[in-house]
Amino acid sequence: MSTAILTGQPVPGSSIEGDLRSLGFDVRTASDAADAETLLAQVPGGKRVAVVDPRFVGHLHALRLGLTDPRFDLAAIPGAVTAQPAGRQALTRAMARENSAGGGTALAVDSLADRVVAALAADGASVHHPELGSLVAAVPADPQARNEARQAVADVDDEAVRLKSAVKARDGFFTTFFISPYSRYIARWCARRGLTPNQVTTASLLTALIAAGCAATGTRAGFVAAGVLLIASFVLDCTDGQLARYSLQYSTLGAWLDATFDRAKEYAYYAGLALGAARGGDDVWALALGAMILQTCRHVVDFSFNEANHDATANTSPTAALSDKLDSVGWTVWVRRMIVLPIGERWAMIAVLTAVTTPRITFYVLLVGCAFAATYTTAGRVLRSLTRKARRTDRAAGALADLADNGPLASLVARATPVRLGNPLLIAAFGTAVLAGCVFSGAAWAPVAGAVVYAATAGQALCRPLKGALDWLVPPLFRAAEYGTVLVLAAHADVNGALPAAFGLVAAVAYHHYDTVYRIRGDAGAPPAWLTRAIGGHEGRTLLVTVLAAVLTASQFKVALTVLAVAVALVVLVESIRFWVSSGAPAVHDEGEPA
Numbered sequence: 001m002s003t004a005i006l007t008g009q010p011v012p013g014s015s016i017e018g019d020l021r022s023l024g025f026d027v028r029t030a031s032d033a034a035d036a037e038t039l040l041a042q043v044p045g046g047k048r049v050a051v052v053d054p055r056f057v058g059h060l061h062a063l064r065l066g067l068t069d070p071r072f073d074l075a076a077i078p079g080a081v082t083a084q085p086a087g088r089q090a091l092t093r094a095m096a097r098e099n100s101a102g103g104g105t106a107l108a109v110d111s112l113a114d115r116v117v118a119a120l121a122a123d124g125a126s127v128h129h130p131e132l133g134s135l136v137a138a139v140p141a142d143p144q145a146r147n148e149a150r151q152a153v154a155d156v157d158d159e160a161v162r163l164k165s166a167v168k169a170r171d172g173f174f175t176t177f178f179i180s181p182y183s184r185y186i187a188r189w190c191a192r193r194g195l196t197p198n199q200v201t202t203a204s205l206l207t208a209l210i211a212a213g214c215a216a217t218g219t220r221a222g223f224v225a226a227g228v229l230l231i232a233s234f235v236l237d238c239t240d241g242q243l244a245r246y247s248l249q250y251s252t253l254g255a256w257l258d259a260t261f262d263r264a265k266e267y268a269y270y271a272g273l274a275l276g277a278a279r280g281g282d283d284v285w286a287l288a289l290g291a292m293i294l295q296t297c298r299h300v301v302d303f304s305f306n307e308a309n310h311d312a313t314a315n316t317s318p319t320a321a322l323s324d325k326l327d328s329v330g331w332t333v334w335v336r337r338m339i340v341l342p343i344g345e346r347w348a349m350i351a352v353l354t355a356v357t358t359p360r361i362t363f364y365v366l367l368v369g370c371a372f373a374a375t376y377t378t379a380g381r382v383l384r385s386l387t388r389k390a391r392r393t394d395r396a397a398g399a400l401a402d403l404a405d406n407g408p409l410a411s412l413v414a415r416a417t418p419v420r421l422g423n424p425l426l427i428a429a430f431g432t433a434v435l436a437g438c439v440f441s442g443a444a445w446a447p448v449a450g451a452v453v454y455a456a457t458a459g460q461a462l463c464r465p466l467k468g469a470l471d472w473l474v475p476p477l478f479r480a481a482e483y484g485t486v487l488v489l490a491a492h493a494d495v496n497g498a499l500p501a502a503f504g505l506v507a508a509v510a511y512h513h514y515d516t517v518y519r520i521r522g523d524a525g526a527p528p529a530w531l532t533r534a535i536g537g538h539e540g541r542t543l544l545v546t547v548l549a550a551v552l553t554a555s556q557f558k559v560a561l562t563v564l565a566v567a568v569a570l571v572v573l574v575e576s577i578r579f580w581v582s583s584g585a586p587a588v589h590d591e592g593e594p595a
Contacts, residue, residue: 407537431457
């Protein structure tokens, strides 16, 4: 159990002890600052500890935000400071400093907790200060100030604030107006019954898988049920994040589940639609695979652009300034959010089309909508990059290199060729164009030759740091090249089962690429080098698929794709699960991608 140390006796009529106990703290009372330091030393090092001023007046949710958020090693609000095990040493040092003869903040700040926070800041420790908004958190200095603070607490309904803050501040039109108005209450219902965000996330996945199963029946009733269940899955998908924010239940495992299940649900649903269409005699596996490829490449564009620019210096652009200006005009905000086809709008469109049309029409509309959204967002980001005065950091260049997913073959080429060619993006584009031309040529061994050129250019593209204005396009180019090669060669095989096998292979590889993204965003670095070597890197897999297509019969190629899909899936899933459930994984909560 966590421990809260009150630095004196509570003021008569104060609810601070009960509030702390309701938040899961064992409350201990110190007679003075020296006693507080002694009690702090007695708390086991592996437990959370908080130091709280007994005169604190404020909302319970303000205390919850300040003292129970698991994402931060050190956190504070006025009158209270907390430390998790990783921040314990810094808190102990700051407390000792304030109790020593040289404590430099004692005269300026009356509250011991606030003096400790000042000492932490002086030591350079990173202390999280949650945004409280209208919530009250104060240490009144006299009875009049206490009465005023209590009146301020009474004037604000902290439960209403808590419900409102459970919803993301920036979301899509459909989610904001058709889901969040009631899903937040579902989140509260779940919290009051002890359900966790991970349980809700799992329920959302199971609901989506049932929806995919209904779509796979190929009947009109099945399609209608699939559309309804897909929306229900999305409601639960919104609820899990709102529950995490409402109850501050952030976890390492939750970050992984939230980061990956959205894609698993959507792509499983694509497969269900394709199976349902096949039952009716319509083969739409190529469309399903194309939709998955397009959606994944869209996300890689988003991730690469953001990683390239989030810590860039002198990061200004007239295009970005215009975009920010448009965001201040109400109607343009919603139009701009809708035309990028975020997850809410996209899933609603898929659900309705599934219920009232056919899988083929659903995929046609989805592909057109996603293509338009991809063109719009990519063009805007290219324009921003060309007009932006920015100096990218080594960290950004390293992240882009990790997202590129070069394997041992590309690395060997880079080491073996002393000549370093020019612009990384132009080199990658040249290799991708050669590969595409060879794959579409129809000749048996042409794709292999194209893949050899592609592997060589992949090695050359990463010989220089990816710090150019448009170098963030290199990873999306590689994703499109690899996935597209698998799609085209499977379609050329023209044998029943080849495209479903290709769908499975691309899904397994895409999972690896999403896993890489979320590790980088969690500041955990890229997957281990052995994993990239084991699954060959994008250029190695591309070359392998082209060789298999050239030397095997169509039926054998289908089997080879299936085996490769299973092998890649097993390797990346086992390593991913090991990482995300390990104690060393980042304890973060992912807010999810709007797209």
